Amino acid sequence: MSTATTTESSELAPVSTDSLAELLIAKERPPRPSAWSASLTFGWRAVLKIKHVPEQLFDVTAFPIMMVLMYTYLFGGALAGSPKEYIQFLLPGILVMSVVMITMYTGVSVNTDIEKGVFDRFRSLPIWRPSTMVGYLLGDALRYTIASVVMLTVGMILGYRPDGGVVGVLVGIALLVLFSFAFSWIWTMFGLMLRTEKSVMGVSMMVIFPLTFLSNVFVDPRTMPGWLQAFVNNSPVTHLASAVRGLMAGDWPADEIAWTLGWAGLFMLVFGPITMRLYNRK
Amino acid sequence: MSTQTSGLAIETAGLVKTFGETRAVDGVDLAVPAGTVYGVLGPNGAGKTTTVKMLATLLRPDGGEAHVFGHDIVREADEVRGRVSLTGQYASVDEDLTGTENLVLLGRLLGHRKPAARDRAAQLLEAFGLTEAAGKQVKQYSGGMRRRIDIAASILNTPDLLFLDEPTTGLDPRSRNQVWDIVRAVVAQGTTVLLTTQYLDEADQLASRIAVIDRGKVIAEGTKGELKASVGAGSVHLRLREPDQRPLAADLLRRALDAQVQDDPDPVALTARLGAAASQDTAAEQAARALSELARAGITVDNFSLGQPSLDEVFLALTGHDTRVSDSDHSHDPKDEVAA
Numbered sequence: 285m286s287t288a289t290t291t292e293s294s295e296l297a298p299v300s301t302d303s304l305a306e307l308l309i310a311k312e313r314p315p316r317p318s319a320w321s322a323s324l325t326f327g328w329r330a331v332l333k334i335k336h337v338p339e340q341l342f343d344v345t346a347f348p349i350m351m352v353l354m355y356t357y358l359f360g361g362a363l364a365g366s367p368k369e370y371i372q373f374l375l376p377g378i379l380v381m382s383v384v385m386i387t388m389y390t391g392v393s394v395n396t397d398i399e400k401g402v403f404d405r406f407r408s409l410p411i412w413r414p415s416t417m418v419g420y421l422l423g424d425a426l427r428y429t430i431a432s433v434v435m436l437t438v439g440m441i442l443g444y445r446p447d448g449g450v451v452g453v454l455v456g457i458a459l460l461v462l463f464s465f466a467f468s469w470i471w472t473m474f475g476l477m478l479r480t481e482k483s484v485m486g487v488s489m490m491v492i493f494p495l496t497f498l499s500n501v502f503v504d505p506r507t508m509p510g511w512l513q514a515f516v517n518n519s520p521v522t523h524l525a526s527a528v529r530g531l532m533a534g535d536w537p538a539d540e541i542a543w544t545l546g547w548a549g550l551f552m553l554v555f556g557p558i559t560m561r562l563y564n565r566k
Numbered sequence: 567m568s569t570q571t572s573g574l575a576i577e578t579a580g581l582v583k584t585f586g587e588t589r590a591v592d593g594v595d596l597a598v599p600a601g602t603v604y605g606v607l608g609p610n611g612a613g614k615t616t617t618v619k620m621l622a623t624l625l626r627p628d629g630g631e632a633h634v635f636g637h638d639i640v641r642e643a644d645e646v647r648g649r650v651s652l653t654g655q656y657a658s659v660d661e662d663l664t665g666t667e668n669l670v671l672l673g674r675l676l677g678h679r680k681p682a683a684r685d686r687a688a689q690l691l692e693a694f695g696l697t698e699a700a701g702k703q704v705k706q707y708s709g710g711m712r713r714r715i716d717i718a719a720s721i722l723n724t725p726d727l728l729f730l731d732e733p734t735t736g737l738d739p740r741s742r743n744q745v746w747d748i749v750r751a752v753v754a755q756g757t758t759v760l761l762t763t764q765y766l767d768e769a770d771q772l773a774s775r776i777a778v779i780d781r782g783k784v785i786a787e788g789t790k791g792e793l794k795a796s797v798g799a800g801s802v803h804l805r806l807r808e809p810d811q812r813p814l815a816a817d818l819l820r821r822a823l824d825a826q827v828q829d830d831p832d833p834v835a836l837t838a839r840l841g842a843a844a845s846q847d848t849a850a851e852q853a854a855r856a857l858s859e860l861a862r863a864g865i866t867v868d869n870f871s872l873g874q875p876s877l878d879e880v881f882l883a884l885t886g887h888d889t890r891v892s893d894s895d896h897s898h899d900p901k902d903e904v905a906a
Contacts, residue, residue: 296710298744308751308757309755313677316676325674329660329671333663402659404652407624
């Protein structure tokens with residue numbers, strides 16, 4: 285590094301202290317940005333990062349495609365007679381499962397980011413405190429939307445036909461993205477709480493696997509033992525999967541939508557403040 | 567602005583921060599006049615970064631009080647954030663983004679509309695000689711370029727107080743000089759600068775007042791002149807022709823100058839530190855007398871210099887240990903500070 289530094293800086297254009305002085309004279313400060321505007325700016329940062337490192341879209345493109353193909357052909361014949369029939373049931377569920385699984389990367393990116401100096405800069409700015417975190421989640425909402433579109437496309441190719449039409453599908457995706465946004469505060473909390481990327485990953489797995497698999501994504505819960513039904517029927521992922529499945533099938537499952545929104549609100553109310561407490565203490 | 571120049575930019579009383587068993591900052595009192603460069607000098611792990619982080623509202627103090635332009639750093643943290651900027655030892659910009667993107671991002675966060683943020687970014691990049699690198703990701707920048715973009719990010723809105731935490735650590739001399747020029751330009755426009763450094767010549771070059779910190783405590787404070795005066799009038803450095811004559815020369819100097827005499831690593835060199843009793847005016851006179859005594863004793867002096875005490879000597883006199891040694895003989899790990 286030292287040799288590169290020397291050669292490069294000797295080619296560097298000199299600092300113009302005169303124009304610097306002129307720039308410093310301007311002492312007026314614009315009014316502070318609103319909470320929404322600051323959050324959007326951080327969301328823009330997330331988009332810029334995607335632009336510079338497009339490989340990070342791998343988990344919202346290749347991974348969901350793999351999930352759809354794998355489970356459709358793995359369980360299709362056994363559970364519904366044929367993959368083509370099964371996908372009609374599976375797709376909304378596997379969509380929910382994959383996107384909820386992808387949310388856990390938020391924790392990892394928060395954790396790697398706070399190690400860097402730029403976090404100190406953000407924390408020393410006079411802005412709405414949660415906007416840094418909200419920005420992450422806004423950027424992630426974009427990723428979830430991309431994942432949803434990719435999976436729907438693959439599903440349609442395999443023969444999935446949503447009876448709910450464009451509106452049903454859009455409302456379903458909107459509900460999924462909204463839930464994921466709220467749910468992700470659990471990951472921002474872990475990202476700030478745990479010390480290393482690996483531990484964040486480990487804890488996330490412990491949470492995400494039971495939560496997504498123990499749901500009605502793959503099979504009807506009535507085939508499960510009673511104690512498991514009790515868990516599965518009350519799991520937020522089950523409510524979300526039922527809501528999205530209903531919406532995409534052209535129904536209006538008001539109860540399930542309400543449960544989903546209720547869970548989303550609860551996640552945000554509990555883990556949002558914990559995240560911010562950790563953020564302010566960091 | 568004019569009201570600030572008369573007042574204090576920073577005032578702390580008994581500031582404390584502990585990490586586990588370690589008292590990283592152990593009762594720091596500072597009074598930093600507005601509109602000046604104030605140097606905080608100390609070795610690695612002395613508590614400099616922790617102090618700065620508390621003043622920049624990034625760490626909550628465990629004891630004591632601090633005010634920045636009259637605002638309490640805990641209760642009125644948001645007011646403080648509106649008036650200060652921080653540049654850390656590491657680049658506090660997003661390495662994945664380009665120079666322009668970083669500055670526009672921060673400009674937006676400071677409330678500028680997009681066109682204004684873009685203009686300001688372009689002007690700053692130009693002034694800092696980074697126009698060519700504007701579209702490159704910061705991770706591709708050299709050390710000197712990173713430091714520049716970092717300082718540029720800190721003055722997007724001209725801050726009333728700028729924290730520069732070891733701004734030249736790891737830079738080559740040329741880049742270091744350029745950073746010094748930038749600091750001078752910033753302070754010339756009325757911004758107060760709190761500069762932490764391990765380099766004595768850096769504090770000497772830039773700061774008007776200096777606090778010397780060691781093991782979480784301020785062990786000396788004052789203007790450069792006051793600090794130097796507190797360790798005596800200066801030193802006489804000698805190089806002899808014959809190494810054999812060194813003990814004799816040391817003996818003569820000790821008597822003639824009433825000074826502490828020390829052998830240098832070089833077998834023909836020695837240093838006599840003039841006692842506190844000697845004033846700057848009489849130092850030259852005493853030194854001349856010492857020289858003639860050496861000549862009378864038949865000792866040939868190849869090289870002779872009379873210097874003001876360096877801040878290195880100040881540090882040695884104040885702490886009893888060298889700035890370099892203190893790393894290893896600290897009771898706590900200097901890395902604590904970085905990790906925090």
